[in-house]
Amino acid sequence: MKRRHTFLVSMLGFGFAFFYIPILSMIVYSFNESRLASVWGGFSTKWYVSLFSNKQVIDALILSLEIALVSASIATILGTMAGIALARFTKFRGRLLFSGLVTAPLIMPEVITGISSLMFFILMAQWIGWPAQRGFTTVTLAHITFSMVFVTTIVQARMLQSDRSIEEAAMDLGSRPWEVLRDVTLPVISPAVMSGWLLAFTISLDDVVITSFTTGPGSTTLPLLIWSKVKLGVTPDINALATLMVGIVAIGVVIAGIFMNRAEHRRQRDEQMAFRANG
Amino acid sequence: MAAAGEPFLRIENISKFFGPFQAVKDVSLNVAKGEIFSLLGGSGCGKTTLLRMLAGFEEPTSGKIFLDGRDMTGVAPWDRPVHMMFQSYALFPHMSVEKNIGYGLKHEKMSAQKKASRVREMLELVQLVPYATRKPHQISGGQRQRVALARALARQPKLLLLDEPLAALDKKLRERTQFELMSIQQRTGVTFIVVTHDQEEAMTLSDRIAVMDKGEVKQIGSPGEVYEFPNSKFVADFIGSITSFPATILERQTGQLRLSVPALGGEVMARDVPGLSEGQEATLAIRPEKLLISKDRPEGANAFQGTVKDLAYFGKDSLYRVILPSGVLVQAHAVNATRGGEAARVADWDDRVWISFAPSSAIVLAE
Numbered sequence A: 001m002k003r004r005h006t007f008l009v010s011m012l013g014f015g016f017a018f019f020y021i022p023i024l025s026m027i028v029y030s031f032n033e034s035r036l037a038s039v040w041g042g043f044s045t046k047w048y049v050s051l052f053s054n055k056q057v058i059d060a061l062i063l064s065l066e067i068a069l070v071s072a073s074i075a076t077i078l079g080t081m082a083g084i085a086l087a088r089f090t091k092f093r094g095r096l097l098f099s100g101l102v103t104a105p106l107i108m109p110e111v112i113t114g115i116s117s118l119m120f121f122i123l124m125a126q127w128i129g130w131p132a133q134r135g136f137t138t139v140t141l142a143h144i145t146f147s148m149v150f151v152t153t154i155v156q157a158r159m160l161q162s163d164r165s166i167e168e169a170a171m172d173l174g175s176r177p178w179e180v181l182r183d184v185t186l187p188v189i190s191p192a193v194m195s196g197w198l199l200a201f202t203i204s205l206d207d208v209v210i211t212s213f214t215t216g217p218g219s220t221t222l223p224l225l226i227w228s229k230v231k232l233g234v235t236p237d238i239n240a241l242a243t244l245m246v247g248i249v250a251i252g253v254v255i256a257g258i259f260m261n262r263a264e265h266r267r268q269r270d271e272q273m274a275f276r277a278n279g
Numbered sequence B: 001m002a003a004a005g006e007p008f009l010r011i012e013n014i015s016k017f018f019g020p021f022q023a024v025k026d027v028s029l030n031v032a033k034g035e036i037f038s039l040l041g042g043s044g045c046g047k048t049t050l051l052r053m054l055a056g057f058e059e060p061t062s063g064k065i066f067l068d069g070r071d072m073t074g075v076a077p078w079d080r081p082v083h084m085m086f087q088s089y090a091l092f093p094h095m096s097v098e099k100n101i102g103y104g105l106k107h108e109k110m111s112a113q114k115k116a117s118r119v120r121e122m123l124e125l126v127q128l129v130p131y132a133t134r135k136p137h138q139i140s141g142g143q144r145q146r147v148a149l150a151r152a153l154a155r156q157p158k159l160l161l162l163d164e165p166l167a168a169l170d171k172k173l174r175e176r177t178q179f180e181l182m183s184i185q186q187r188t189g190v191t192f193i194v195v196t197h198d199q200e201e202a203m204t205l206s207d208r209i210a211v212m213d214k215g216e217v218k219q220i221g222s223p224g225e226v227y228e229f230p231n232s233k234f235v236a237d238f239i240g241s242i243t244s245f246p247a248t249i250l251e252r253q254t255g256q257l258r259l260s261v262p263a264l265g266g267e268v269m270a271r272d273v274p275g276l277s278e279g280q281e282a283t284l285a286i287r288p289e290k291l292l293i294s295k296d297r298p299e300g301a302n303a304f305q306g307t308v309k310d311l312a313y314f315g316k317d318s319l320y321r322v323i324l325p326s327g328v329l330v331q332a333h334a335v336n337a338t339r340g341g342e343a344a345r346v347a348d349w350d351d352r353v354w355i356s357f358a359p360s361s362a363i364v365l366a367e
Helices: A002-029 A046-052 A055-088 A095-107 A110-128 A136-161 A164-172 A177-205 A209-214 A222-230 A236-278 B047-055 B097-107 B112-125 B141-153 B171-188 B199-205 B223-228 B233-238
Strands: B009-018 B021-031 B036-040 B062-067 B082-085 B159-163 B191-196 B208-213 B216-221 B243-253 B256-261 B266-271 B281-286 B292-294 B303-313 B317-323 B329-335 B352-356 B363-365
Touching (some): A002 A236, A046 A236, A055 A095, A055 A222, A095 A136, A110 A136, A136 A177, A136 A209, A164 A177, A164 B082, A177 A236, A209 A222, A222 A236, B009 B047, B021 B047, B021 B062, B021 B208, B021 B216, B036 B047, B036 B199, B047 B082, B047 B159, B047 B191, B082 B141, B097 B112, B112 B141, B141 B171, B171 B199, B191 B199, B199 B223, B208 B223, B208 B233, B216 B233, B233 B243, B233 B281, B243 B363, B256 B281, B292 B329, B317 B352
Parallel strands (some): B036 B208, B082 B159, B159 B191
Antiparallel strands (some): B009 B021, B009 B062, B208 B216, B243 B256, B303 B317, B317 B329
16 A cells, blocks of 8 residues: 555656656746856846846737737637537537537647648738738737637536526526526636636747747747747746746636636535535 | 406417427317416426426427417517426526526516515515525525525416426425425415426325326326326326226126126126226226225125235334235235234234225226
């Protein structure tokens, strides 16, 4: 029993080490005084200072946040609609095809998504003259197409868990379908919608591949900037930048997790209270 | 307005197909205003489908529903003066008890003050005033059931549909809630249609019961009628327990039938049933509580001798299983009217006893 326990713990330790030592070392070296990325020269926050005085970095960060904000919001609206449709309308013509098409980007290699988006934008520009130039709009559109899938999956799972009859009850009490959606369906699935948004936001924020295919001159997002800088050698300010990105993404994921869990916990606790009060 | 003599709710030749499967088969029935009417049957008998068609969630494949003289065909659920209490209660989890109850009033043209007082009235009706601001997950199952009832009644529907209203409650609470439901129905005067699989629930709650099987209505009648005068083996079997034997009709006399029942080892006198003819094969059925058990030969007809094979003591009564010379087992209930425990009971294991029943207690079925 004891040995097995040790074995499991050490396997867990190895697993975590494999994932997190590279990230940890990056975070540690972002506070490195030395100019050489591989030599420790004492603690310093000067790379963060230089980062924030670098206009190129700040512009890239703002662009990334803007793209993430817009694409996550639109992806959430579209993804929620698709999720509700897939969960509620069990029978419609082409449902299988629709659900396959919605979830295909999950397994599609990013390079393929990137190339096809690029081709699409080029052809569009030839046919209707839009988009004349690739940049914010094209990157945002491309991000919407692949982050929407995640929202759809989360919302669909939540919808399948929820009791169909509460929507029927609202309808029975005089509400038309859109009122049912507004009063009952959306409030009930709102934690899932929120966590879908956060997920879409973080996915958009750290995407490199699809962004690099669909962006144009002058529109460099933060991950693209890091990528181009690394090609010239790893410098400590890259470490600082990457640490910031890890921080933002981690916060997003943690908040999404809290949203998902908190509602469940509160419900369980209240149910126990009700049981004790009436038992 | 309903024409004179027009029933409040008229269901006319309703059928419902799901693909090739026919869930409801040509059902017609009438319900009077203020009645508690039950649809009783096992799972898959079509009772819930019928209820959902009344609510407007399903459209009948053929047939019509008239409520208070108005044809309900094509009327959307949100436009029907019909509200439903769902089996799962279907309370809105993100709304407080009072918001839940007041939800339907949103669509009523009345002042906010009037709405608030209507919610208050409903809370009082179901005795939930102290819980008004709680969320559904903060109250007990029985309280949730009452919120669901209050919510469905708040808009004063013409018809209230109750889908297994007591199924989710435990036994003690169920008995109490039954009487509560009946008293609320009497106070509000709303017509209730109850779907249930529980025959006891249907018997105690209802003015009339429709017993359903495989999408068809087998019998409609008051609880007393369907219990004492079932028109088929299915109804007799479904409501209460019954012992039945194959029989042949020997003779029709004035108001009486003489049957040959080989399993009982003799002839039986029974009350006449219209539509039977001499020489016809039939079924004789008897409720266990109508079978009397005694040591000595009783007076009159319909007495047969047997041996006690098994007995079970329930306190207020005992169940005897008596084996007849033909090898057939019959069940008889006897009330333990005198005190004295085991020593006071009518018969013991392996005793020779007589079982008997009144001719009026015998149910003769033509199948």
